[in-house]
Amino acid sequence: xxxxxxxxxxxxxxxxxxxxxxxxxxxxxxxxxxxxxxxxxxxxxxxxxxxxxxxxxxxxxxxxxxxxxxxxxxxxxxxxxxxxxxxxxxxxxxxxxxxxxxxxxxxxxxxxxxxxxxxxxxxxxxxxxxxxxxxxxxxxxxxxxxxxxxxxxxxxxxxxxxxxxxxxxxxxxxxxxxxxxxxxxxxxxxxxxxxxxxxxxxxxxxxxxxxxxxxxxxxxxxxxxxxxxxxxxxxxxxxxxxxxxxxxxxxxxxxxxxxxxxxxxxxxxxxxxxxxxxxxxxxxxxxxxxxxxxxxxxxxxxxxxxxxxxxxxxxxxxxxxxxxxxxxxxxxxxxxxxxxxxxxxxxxxxxxxxxxxxxxxxx
Amino acid sequence: xxxxxxxxxxxxxxxxxxxxxxxxxxxxxxxxxxxxxxxxxxxxxxxxxxxxxxxxxxxxxxxxxxxxxxxxxxxxxxxxxxxxxxxxxxxxxxxxxxxxxxxxxxxxxxxxxxxxxxxxxxxxxxxxxxxxxxxxxxxxxxxxxxxxxxxxxxxxxxxxxxxxxxxxxxxxxxxxxxxxxxxxxxxxxxxxxxxxxxxxxxxxxxxxxxxxxxxxxxxxxxxxxxxxxxxxxxxxxxxxxxxxxxxxxxxxxxxxxxxxxxxxxxxxxxxxxxxxxxxxxxxxxxxxxxxxxxxxxxxxxxxxxxxxxxxxxxxxxxxxxxxxxxxxxxxxxxxxxxxxxxxxxxxxxxxxxxxxxxxxxxx
DNA sequence: CTGAAAGCGCTTACAG
DNA sequence: CTGAAAGCGCTTACAG
Numbered sequence: 001x002x003x004x005x006x007x008x009x010x011x012x013x014x015x016x017x018x019x020x021x022x023x024x025x026x027x028x029x030x031x032x033x034x035x036x037x038x039x040x041x042x043x044x045x046x047x048x049x050x051x052x053x054x055x056x057x058x059x060x061x062x063x064x065x066x067x068x069x070x071x072x073x074x075x076x077x078x079x080x081x082x083x084x085x086x087x088x089x090x091x092x093x094x095x096x097x098x099x100x101x102x103x104x105x106x107x108x109x110x111x112x113x114x115x116x117x118x119x120x121x122x123x124x125x126x127x128x129x130x131x132x133x134x135x136x137x138x139x140x141x142x143x144x145x146x147x148x149x150x151x152x153x154x155x156x157x158x159x160x161x162x163x164x165x166x167x168x169x170x171x172x173x174x175x176x177x178x179x180x181x182x183x184x185x186x187x188x189x190x191x192x193x194x195x196x197x198x199x200x201x202x203x204x205x206x207x208x209x210x211x212x213x214x215x216x217x218x219x220x221x222x223x224x225x226x227x228x229x230x231x232x233x234x235x236x237x238x239x240x241x242x243x244x245x246x247x248x249x250x251x252x253x254x255x256x257x258x259x260x261x262x263x264x265x266x267x268x269x270x271x272x273x274x275x276x277x278x279x280x281x282x283x284x285x286x287x288x289x290x291x292x293x294x295x296x297x298x299x300x301x302x303x304x305x306x307x308x309x310x311x312x313x314x315x316x317x318x319x320x321x322x323x324x325x326x327x328x329x330x331x332x333x334x335x336x337x338x339x340x341x342x343x344x345x346x347x348x349x350x351x352x353x354x355x356x357x358x359x360x361x362x363x
Numbered sequence: 364x365x366x367x368x369x370x371x372x373x374x375x376x377x378x379x380x381x382x383x384x385x386x387x388x389x390x391x392x393x394x395x396x397x398x399x400x401x402x403x404x405x406x407x408x409x410x411x412x413x414x415x416x417x418x419x420x421x422x423x424x425x426x427x428x429x430x431x432x433x434x435x436x437x438x439x440x441x442x443x444x445x446x447x448x449x450x451x452x453x454x455x456x457x458x459x460x461x462x463x464x465x466x467x468x469x470x471x472x473x474x475x476x477x478x479x480x481x482x483x484x485x486x487x488x489x490x491x492x493x494x495x496x497x498x499x500x501x502x503x504x505x506x507x508x509x510x511x512x513x514x515x516x517x518x519x520x521x522x523x524x525x526x527x528x529x530x531x532x533x534x535x536x537x538x539x540x541x542x543x544x545x546x547x548x549x550x551x552x553x554x555x556x557x558x559x560x561x562x563x564x565x566x567x568x569x570x571x572x573x574x575x576x577x578x579x580x581x582x583x584x585x586x587x588x589x590x591x592x593x594x595x596x597x598x599x600x601x602x603x604x605x606x607x608x609x610x611x612x613x614x615x616x617x618x619x620x621x622x623x624x625x626x627x628x629x630x631x632x633x634x635x636x637x638x639x640x641x642x643x644x645x646x647x648x649x650x651x652x653x654x655x656x657x658x659x660x661x662x663x664x665x666x667x668x669x670x671x672x673x674x675x676x677x678x679x680x681x682x683x684x685x686x687x688x689x690x691x692x693x694x695x696x697x698x699x700x701x702x703x704x705x706x707x708x709x710x711x712x713x714x715x716x717x718x719x720x721x722x723x724x725x726x
Numbered sequence: 727c728t729g730a731a732a733g734c735g736c737t738t739a740c741a742g
Numbered sequence: 743c744t745g746a747a748a749g750c751g752c753t754t755a756c757a758g
Contacts, residue, residue, distance in 0.1 A: 003750095003751055003752085004751065004752065005751080013728080013729085014728065014729045014730075015729090015730095015751090015752080015753095016728070016729060016730080016731095016753080016754080017727090017728060017729075018752095019752070019753060019754085020727095020728090020753095020754095023753085025753095025754095027727050027728080028727070028728080029727060029728085032727085032728085044492050044493075046467045046493070047751085047752075048417075048750090048751050048752070049467070049468050049469065049470055050413065050416045050417045050420075050422065050470060050750090050751080050752095051417055051734090051750075051751035051752040051753090052751085052752065052753090053413045053416075053470065053734095053752095054411075054413045054414055054417050054734050054735070054736090054750090054751080054752075055733090055734055055751085055752055055753055055754095056734090056752095056753090057413075057734075059413065059470060061456075061470065069438065069441075069442060070438065070442075070665060075432070075433065075438070078432075079432060079433070079459075082457070082459065082460075086460050086462075091456060091458070091469070092456075093424075093454060093455075093456035093457070094445070094456070094457060095454075096442075096445065097445075097449050099449075104409045104412070105412050106412065106454070107412055107413060107416065107422060107424065107470055129407055130407075130409070247668075247669055276669065280671065283671070302433060303666075303669070305610075306610055306639065306666070306670075307669075307670070307671075308643065308646070308670075308671055366734095366735055366736085367735065367736065368735080376744080376745085377744065377745045377746075378735090378736080378737095378745090378746095379737080379738080379744070379745060379746080379747095380743090380744060380745075381736095382736070382737060382738085383737095383738095383743095383744090386737085388737095388738095390743050390744080391743070391744080392743060392744085395743085395744085410735085410736075411734090411735050411736070413734090413735080413736095414734075414735035414736040414737090414750090415735085415736065415737090416736095416750095417734090417735080417736075417750050417751070417752090418735085418736050418737055418738095418749090418750055419736095419737090419750090420750075420751095
């Protein structure tokens with residue numbers, strides 16, 4: 001590889017002039033510049049990006065920590081992040097190992113999280129003493145991260161309302177909620193759901209407790225006593241949980257449902273993965289979605305297009321969210337003030353999994 | 364950020380000693396070393412990875428060029444690549460934009476391709492004058508890349524034989540093949556399939572031409588005259604092809620099938636994505652897989668677990684393949700001789716999409 | 727307009 | 743065992 005020294009020698013000028021010619025900066029006589037450039041070209045010279053980085057103290061590389069890449073939502077987030085980074089001359093690289101200690105050796109200018117539990121884990125460990133700009137997406141505006149970081153808040157009240165509004169507009173009153181057993185995010189959405197449904201139950205004069213319509217599931221909760229909690233963040237060593245996914249939680253939820261007398265006519269699921277898992281479990285028993293039970297998700301995963309039945313869902317626009325988070329981080333790095341704070345564009349995507357109920361058909 | 368100079372000053376030693384202490388190299392008196400390390404620690408000192416890279420002239424970063432990340436096969440390949448890289452202290456970052464010119468500014472030691480058409484495009488453009496170690500996976504041992512690179516060859520004859528053996532063992536004789544209209548890889552598999560089936564047809568005494576059992580499809584081939592070929596490699600600007608996928612090719616193939624009098628009892632599909640797209644299209648018409656028609660894929664994508672019906676397929680072990688390719692590239696970078704040349708471990712994965720045919724039921 | 731020099735943060739022979 | 747010096751490949755004031 002030719003260096004600027006080789007070019008300088010071959011062109012009979014100083015290295016400083018080569019720099020100026022190549023960077024199109026400062027003064028250098030037109031003819032000299034052209035000569036330098038042609039020499040550089042004939043030598044196949046490329047400025048060494050590492051040296052440039054050392055000089056400028058930035059690499060234009062970002063890291064996105066993700067707990068699970070096969071989750072469609074995460075993949076879409078990454079896709080959006082990549083796209084925005086590309087536009088602005090950055091690269092984002094993905095880390096699913098979440099071995100945070102390694103960041104000290106990484107050539108990155110900033111850190112992205114798509115989930116605040118991962119961000120929190122980082123900030124409570126390595127991030128406590130290793131300071132680097134961080135942007136995270138959070139489900140909860142009130143969640144207090146250990147260090148002040150720029151966060152983009154998903155407007156969950158609006159998400160829940162959008163979903164419930166839709167189900168009600170289709171005649172559903174007994175609406176259930178399916179969520180994983182653990183996770184602050186899940187609890188937060190559940191809380192919003194319950195407070196909304198309490199109001200509806202009063203309005204409709206329904207005497208049931210909302211709690212009777214909730215299904216909480218977790219992988220491995222079938223063998224009582226043998227309740228292993230899968231880690232929320234996977235390490236490469238977590239071999240036994242390699243196939244862990246929300247999908248399986250949904251499947252398990254269907255088993256709970258079939259064992260119960262849950263009177264819901266429709267279920268809102270914590271996310272689409274759970275929704276599809278639930279549908280799989282339901283249909284295995286011979287029941288049919290939506291004729292026997294309606295299902296709705298949250299996220300808007302791209303796999304909807306691949307499955308045999310499109311899930312009705314509230315899209316969070318994961319790709320755009322990834323792009324916006326990345327844009328905010330780059331703004332931060334470049335000294336601009338990031339624009340977005342609240343991510344408030346849940347969009348209802350109609351599918352084939354919600355039945356229209358006749359008003360008089362309700363008990 | 365503290366630098367080694369700060370540490371040297373605070374510890375009252377030279378920068379050289381700090382280096383030796385931190386790197387555990389060369390001689391430095393035990394007490395001095397401990398003192399230096401404790402000072403470094405209290406200052407929160409971390410060696411600057413960019414400076415280290417400039418010194419060592421390597422970044423331990425690899426790039427994987429992929430034409431489409433949402434394709435499950437690619438995602439699995441990436442996953443495996445990441446895992447192997449992690450083990451060996453490298454990172455691999457993903458580039459789906461394939462804007463090869465940018466590589467000159469990237470901080471990478473080597474390049475990975477999961478597909479030789481992408482590798483070829485690289486080697487014919489930027490890669491022609493920009494020399495950097497390259498490893499690619501190829502479907503064709505005889506494919507001559509413009510520059511000698513280390514390639515890992517998928518044993519396609521064995522893949523095709525494994526699939527055909529299986530279908531024949533289930534009583535199928537009239538076996539068709541579904542492939543995209545374009546692509547050297549597809550043609551190569553088709554050729555292998557045809558030569559194998561020709562032998563079988565002779566053995567069975569079947570007088571048909573194999574060609575009558577082949578379905579070639581492409582997105583957009585429904586409106587005759589309006590035949591836009593989607594690019595094989597997507598650029599960020601290819602907005603109209605954003606949702607392009609093999610899946611849709613399979614769907615289109617089903618439409619062709621339904622319009623035809625194709626006598627096949629089973630189809631081997633170029634890959635699983637096409638297989639699932641084909642099933643979707645078939646089932647939409649009211650036909651049923653496998654009772655009306657059997658379908659088999661190639662790849663072994665992880666989404667098999669998510670779909671309502673598990674596709675019978677020949678797994679290529681994409682994750683392991685990604686790991687092996689990455690291992691080979693790292694070997695190359697570290698001056699070791701890479702081990703693997705032929706990737707020859709297709710594994711039959713039984714699913715629910717191939718029917719067992721009675722021998723007497725055949726025409 | 728151009729070049730010599732100092733510097734980005736680190737390493738590693740080379741003297742001592 | 744330790745430090746001064748040169749070097750990795752580049753940039754950028756500072757003189758001229």
